[in-house]
Amino acid sequence: MNAHEITPGVFAIHADIKSAARFEGIWPIPHGVTLNSYIVKGEKTALIDLAKDWSGSIEQYERQLETAGTSFEAIDYLILNHLEPDHTAFIVELRKRNPKAEILSTPKGIALVKNFFKIPEGLREVKTGDSLDLGAGRVLEFFETPNIHWPETMMTYDRAGGTLFSCDAFGSYGTLGDRVFDDEFTAEEHAFYEHESLRYYSNIVSSFSAFVTKALDKLKALEVKTVAPSHGIIWRKNPKTICDRYAKYAGYNTGTAPCEKEICIIWGSMYGYTKAGLEAVIAGIEAEKVPYTIHQVPDTDASFVLADAYKAAGLVIAMPTYEYKMFPPMAHILDLFERKHFTGKKALRIGSWGWVGGAKKEYEERIAAFKWTSVESVEWQGVASEADLALLKERGRELAKLVKE
Numbered sequence: 001m002n003a004h005e006i007t008p009g010v011f012a013i014h015a016d017i018k019s020a021a022r023f024e025g026i027w028p029i030p031h032g033v034t035l036n037s038y039i040v041k042g043e044k045t046a047l048i049d050l051a052k053d054w055s056g057s058i059e060q061y062e063r064q065l066e067t068a069g070t071s072f073e074a075i076d077y078l079i080l081n082h083l084e085p086d087h088t089a090f091i092v093e094l095r096k097r098n099p100k101a102e103i104l105s106t107p108k109g110i111a112l113v114k115n116f117f118k119i120p121e122g123l124r125e126v127k128t129g130d131s132l133d134l135g136a137g138r139v140l141e142f143f144e145t146p147n148i149h150w151p152e153t154m155m156t157y158d159r160a161g162g163t164l165f166s167c168d169a170f171g172s173y174g175t176l177g178d179r180v181f182d183d184e185f186t187a188e189e190h191a192f193y194e195h196e197s198l199r200y201y202s203n204i205v206s207s208f209s210a211f212v213t214k215a216l217d218k219l220k221a222l223e224v225k226t227v228a229p230s231h232g233i234i235w236r237k238n239p240k241t242i243c244d245r246y247a248k249y250a251g252y253n254t255g256t257a258p259c260e261k262e263i264c265i266i267w268g269s270m271y272g273y274t275k276a277g278l279e280a281v282i283a284g285i286e287a288e289k290v291p292y293t294i295h296q297v298p299d300t301d302a303s304f305v306l307a308d309a310y311k312a313a314g315l316v317i318a319m320p321t322y323e324y325k326m327f328p329p330m331a332h333i334l335d336l337f338e339r340k341h342f343t344g345k346k347a348l349r350i351g352s353w354g355w356v357g358g359a360k361k362e363y364e365e366r367i368a369a370f371k372w373t374s375v376e377s378v379e380w381q382g383v384a385s386e387a388d389l390a391l392l393k394e395r396g397r398e399l400a401k402l403v404k405e
């Protein structure tokens with residue numbers, strides 16, 4: 001694969017990773033993930049971010065550097081926007097092959113270079129407002145954007161070409177193949193990557209939405225012609241599309257953008273009693289014509305549940321009591337909701353119990369901090385009666401009406 005030229009002297013070094021089953025060891029990536037790093041040339045050459053190791057990775061990476069007219073040995077500066085290992089794995093190899101290349105990152109980033117990789121020298125701390133003159137009119141500017149997605153994170157901006165190297169911000173799952181630019185994909189392909197970027201955001205970034213909003217504010221002053229993230233599509237035709245999308249995603253759990261008027265139904269059931277009650281709830285939702293997605297746990301991986309639940313204004317949580325508490329796979333989902341700050345939802349909880357219940361109490365304790373608006377929950381012993389089913393349908397309607405407000 002060749003490097004992709006973004007503007008004269010600026011290249012994307014792009015790798016499709018298909019060998020890993022999961023991202024961060026948690027989130028399934030059936031369609032893989034891309035890793036982008038970038039070469040910027042003035043009189044001096046900068047490499048922005050690196051890549052993770054994969055089979056044959058160094059050789060593939062070197063071949064792309066060659067097609068961009070450079071090599072590990074010719075790099076003058078290594079700029080690290082983010083120290084997560086998927087963007088830094090080659091750092092030791094680069095330092096070995098090219099001890100003169102200076103490494104630039106935020107003060108927290110430089111501390112990680114020292115502590116992670118035991119590289120003690122040839123390091124430069126940069127802060128917001130600092131810049132690096134590569135010569136020939138090419139100046140790179142740095143913007144600290146903490147917690148997108150680690151505390152040390154920054155973005156780098158090439159003012160001459162208007163390219164923003166945003167690292168994990170504006171990223172997505174999904175490999176790209178030989179195309180990397182937004183104008184090279186069809187509407188259908190964009191719909192696929194949009195869902196993968198929502199899944200990426202809800203899995204990886206949603207805990208840090210307040211920081212995303214702050215970073216987007218900071219970037220408003222820049223004339224961004226191309227958004228060049230570390231994962232996924234490079235946006236040169238419509239950079240606003242991905243910026244707006246991220247602003248919307250950040251708003252879902254900080255309240256700066258409304259969630260979608262839809263319901264995500266998450267259910268688990270051992271013997272089908274809760275499921276039968278859920279069908280009545282669904283009938284109520286359908287009667288109100290509110291769109292919904294539905295996921296059974298644990299069958300559907302939490303990664304996909306999070307994506308649909310993150311964007312939905314409404315949630316149905318359907319589960320039985322299990323050992324005096326919530327059905328364990330649902331407890332896992334609620335634990336993730338807490339960690340990822342899924343606030344502000346409208347929710348209905350239902351479920352069957354056998355002899356004394358317990359799920360309701362644990363659920364209510366768990367969601368107390370979530371700032372959700374709850375429709376009164378419905379519980380029943382064993383098989384739902386006709387009266388239970390009528391009530392369940394009614395509560396489904398009630399939730400749907402709330403979502404439509």
Ligand SMILES: Cc1cc2nc3c(=O)[nH]c(=O)nc-3n(C[C@H](O)[C@H](O)[C@H](O)COP(=O)(O)O)c2cc1C
Binds near residue numbers: 271274354358
């Ligand atoms: C492993 C296990 C643990 C259970 N623990 C409780 C419990 O602590 N309290 C209770 O009231 N019912 C308990 N039950 C009973 C179920 O909650 C009850 O049968 C319910 O109707 C199952 O609904 P489902 O078919 O949707 O799974 C338990 C059932 C199983 C299989």
